[in-house]
Amino acid sequence: MQKRAFVQSTSATVKVFAAAGSWIESDAVAQCHQVAALDGMIHVAGMPDLHPGKGAPIGAAMASSVLYPLLVGSDIGCGIAVFPIRLKRVVPERVAARFPDLDKPVDPDDLAGADIPAGYTDSLGTVGRGNHFVELARVDGVLDAGHASRLGLSGGDLVLIVHSGSRGLGERILRAHTEVHGAGPAPDPAAYLEMHDAAVRWGALNRRLMAARVAEALGAEVTEPIVDVCHNSVEIRDGVYLHRKGAAPGDGGDVLIAGTRGTHSYLVAAHAGPEAGHSVAHGAGRKMSRADALRRGKAKHTVEELRRTPVGSLVVCGDRQLLFEEAPTAYKRIEQVIGDLVGHGLATPVVTTVPVVTYKTADLGPRKGGRR
């Protein structure tokens, strides 16, 4: 036991929602306990996709009496939305070739009159990097037919899944805080929350813009999303600040829990209580650092097998390093994560989706896409 300081500090409770057999990186659990020791912290709930992040764990809901911007992170408002889409003929190669360039922002002139949160038009309509993606997927397994029907989903239906956030806006908001206050709490929570809320709205708009861009490029119609859940945020809940970093609000709504670029994703009905921070996992969760995934991936995979996955989908990604970092083998098995949520009574699967074409970043020219 470590020697206690003279004044006994009260540490928050920590609970990780993973079965004994589910591997969780010890660094991530250690991060949860570091967070638990912060002033004002009340409870830390680790999701089954828990993994280490920069300064704070990813896949955690953290409740405290003070607001810590670092526990939301830089990608404030990042989330996953699901848009039903109708297409006549779906040949992955054709769809991939027709995908728009989502690395280039939309022309601000095209948004004349639109309400752009924070007036931030840089990179609006772009997907970003890291684990972000825009995916045409097909509903595969229907696990709760009644619930799926209420969402208007049947087996074989196509959906666009958009995972992206607030790009440079959220990063700017966090940096403005950390430059003055470091990892400390927000001295003026209301002022932070105002900027945070703008970034959340910006992220939601960004996801809609991307869905519209893709639909237009594919000659399809797109409507409002049936699911749109932000997993990096803070809210006042039961009188305290509930921070979520890589954790989706999971108390009554539906959530798309992303698998990987070569495996299924799960749309679930979430029903998490206070012990789970009213939250569920947001994805499969990395099991390898990006550096490890790159090193091991290069030894294990060819570029071709990462671009054409075992489920027959295509991955549009002109960045070879990103392709390795995001290889399905760098992530935990999504079935394990879902199983842990179900096992703890936090979620009920509704449908699974299988990727058809996943856009990560603009493809290389035909000449540049050689082996390895």
Added chain:
DNA sequence: ATGTAC
């Protein structure tokens, strides 16, 4: 995850 620096 990001914009920027190396």
